[in-house]
Amino acid sequence: MSTIVDLKVKMDHINQYENGYPLISKDSILNANDLTNEGTIVHLHSQNGQFIAKGYYGKQNKGLGWVLTQKKGVKIDFTFFRDKILTAINKRQAFYKDETTNAFRVFNGEGDGIGGLTIDYFDGFYLITWYSEGIYTFKDKVIRVLDELGDYKGIYEKKRFDTKGTYIDDDDFVKGERGEFPIIVQENGMNYAVYLNDGAMVGIFLDQRDVRKVIRDTYAEGKNVLNTFSYTGAFSVAAALGGSKKTTSVDLAKRSKSKTIEQFSVNGIDYEQQDIIVMDVFDYFKYAKRKELTFDLVILDPPSFARSKKHTFSTAKDYPALIKDCLEITEKNGVIIASTNNATFGMKKFKKFAEKAFKETNTAYKIVEEFSLPADFQVNRNFPQGNYLKVLVLKKLN
Known part of the structure; x- marks a missing residue:
């Protein structure tokens, strides 16, 4: 989205954003009413106009959105998403290679640099959870990264757009092959039946x-x-x-x-x-x-x-x-x-x-x-x- 909204950060919140705090909270912003379209890129500024950080607008129960970078020149484009997701996947290589476990988290929101987004792996299937309409506007970029990686059976998604974290009931299947549920996954040699297509929770x-x-x-x-x-x-x-x-x-x-x-x-x-x-x-x-x-x-x-x-x-x-x-x-x-x-x-x-x-x-x-x-x-x-x-x-x- 080409529009960028400048958000003015209250004086007593500037330090926390300069120190890497990722959540854009309503009480930290002076002009939150300027936000209209979720998915809009936002720049956080001090009241005298100094750039602090860049993120996106996506309402969830935790706040107004998430900081993505403290560098003004970084574009929030496909390359940005690919770099973040690939870095996260590289950190999980031990899990991919573990012969007794094939269900784990691949991408953990702000912990991996993009708040509001999680990706889990279940024996060849990816499950993406979107926590706001804002992050969902980047869906094509996230799917494209997984496509470039290849080597998956199918992709499912969960939409938890409501600010109370409520699950939006929809067809959860995105692409690839549809799973035959339950999928029996392994965790430390134990078996668990999971359903990626049956409501907000999968069973484990x-x-x-x-x-x-x-x-x-x-x-x-x-x-x-x-x-x-x-x-x-x-x-x-x-x-x-x-x-x-x-x-x-x-x-x-x-x-x-x-x-x-x-x-x-x-x-x-x-x-x-x-x-x-x-x-x-x-x-x-x-x-x-x-x-x-x-x-x-x-x-x-x-x-x-x-x-x-x-x-x-x-x-x-x-x-x-x-x-x-x-x-x-x-x-x-x-x-x-x-x-x-x-x-x-x-x-x-x-x-x-x-x-x-x-x-x-x-x-x-x-x-x-x-x-x-x-x-x-x-x-x-x-x-x-x-x-x-x-x-x-x-x-x-x-």
């Missing part, structure tokens, strides 16, 4: 790869495992493959049961030997206490915000209460794997949530290990919110 969260591996390799053997907010049961599969005595998967969504059965089945696990329960997790905690059920390993990976008929849950407010609930059904020396993808707070605050829960229940504990995003989820060090994943392995000591 790639950012939890390291956590699934450590559950299988370190924490599951001989254990009675509870997986809450279990989605398609990916953690339960890892636990079962790690030799758990039994897994119990609990999720409110009706389709979680059939999806979890499918994930067990593609790994040759007899799902009838596992418990798969469709129930509000908070109701299940009450049920488990009533029945005096206890677990050696409890996995907590709630959505940032959830609402059911009886409960409203927000990780930012309610996580300590969630840990307290599960402490009552966790055995002595049992392990709680607590996870959140809420980007509004960091690991330090998350550790405080855990501390609060254990302190209020007079329970001793130790943090055994912690995880953040895996290596393929490249993070921009000037944008801490981008490193959203926080996982704590907590051992209950009494």
